[in-house]
Amino acid sequence: MNTSVFFQGGTLVVQRDDEQDPLPAPFKFIKGRWRCEGYHYRELMPVLREQGIRDNVRRWKPLDLVLQETREPHDYQVEALAAWDEAGRCGSIILPTGAGKTFVAIQAIQRVKRSTVVVAPTIDLLHQWYARLVNAFGIEVGVYYGGEKKILPLTITTYHSAGDLMAEWGNAFKLIIFDEVHHLPAPSWGEAALMAPAPLRLGLTATYPEAHEQDNGRWRVDELIGPI
Known part of the structure; x- marks a missing residue:
């Protein structure tokens, strides 16, 4: 099954037909979807990848930054x-x-x-x-x-x-x-x-x-x- 994790309303969501194939805590099965708070992304993504679940969460972009300030940090x-x-x-x-x-x-x-x-x-x-x-x-x-x-x-x-x-x-x-x-x-x-x-x-x-x-x-x- 082509399964991915995505972001919705501050949560990570994995949609599966049933709860027979459980996901690791802190995911909870709610109305046909596995959900947990967004801040768990970093710790959970390696585990989800091992289960063949694609990362469809990331939407951040590169920033082309050039510092205008010339002072050196202490x-x-x-x-x-x-x-x-x-x-x-x-x-x-x-x-x-x-x-x-x-x-x-x-x-x-x-x-x-x-x-x-x-x-x-x-x-x-x-x-x-x-x-x-x-x-x-x-x-x-x-x-x-x-x-x-x-x-x-x-x-x-x-x-x-x-x-x-x-x-x-x-x-x-x-x-x-x-x-x-x-x-x-x-x-x-x-x-x-x-x-x-x-x-x-x-x-x-x-x-x-x-x-x-x-x-x-x-x-x-x-x-x-x-x-x-």
């Missing part, structure tokens, strides 16, 4: 990016306020060179990100919030709007970046990370949530984004 920024690379380009970078977290993210986007979405906690920070990315790469940048809904290979959204964006366009982005990632455990704010199939993830913060703070939230940052 040693601690280089080390942070190297650690992120070693972790499979999944995880959070913790740097003090004013230490250049946005610059580190720009370097990460430049390395990946694939469709990227940045999630910011406020509209003011969204506008700051917009200015930085336009200046850094000299390309048009999309924004998705409120009445502004222009989706491009490099797009910025807010935590409040990211869930809607991921439900419809989650498979358009290979890299997802969460600014102020310590907000993620809050109810509803982690929905975008849960729905997005993006295999590459970067969290930025100066105050990583303690274990008890994550346990009191709905989701854990290390589960949805990766290690520190």
Whole structure:
């Protein structure tokens, strides 16, 4: 049988006639289809390929990026990016306020060179990100919030709007970046990370949530984004 996995409404979906040939957890058989949250894409795809299931999820595109900024990163920024690379380009970078977290993210986007979405906690920070990315790469940048809904290979959204964006366009982005990632455990704010199939993830913060703070939230940052 020619079977594929596809993306729908923030979930990975495999359609089969019955549940006699089960798929691995966390897939669940619901109304003739196997479903699970989008964020499991990275861990499940190798297993699905072994079962002959084709990947029909990916819709991200190459980004032809040339950095307009000429300054070199500091040693601690280089080390942070190297650690992120070693972790499979999944995880959070913790740097003090004013230490250049946005610059580190720009370097990460430049390395990946694939469709990227940045999630910011406020509209003011969204506008700051917009200015930085336009200046850094000299390309048009999309924004998705409120009445502004222009989706491009490099797009910025807010935590409040990211869930809607991921439900419809989650498979358009290979890299997802969460600014102020310590907000993620809050109810509803982690929905975008849960729905997005993006295999590459970067969290930025100066105050990583303690274990008890994550346990009191709905989701854990290390589960949805990766290690520190």
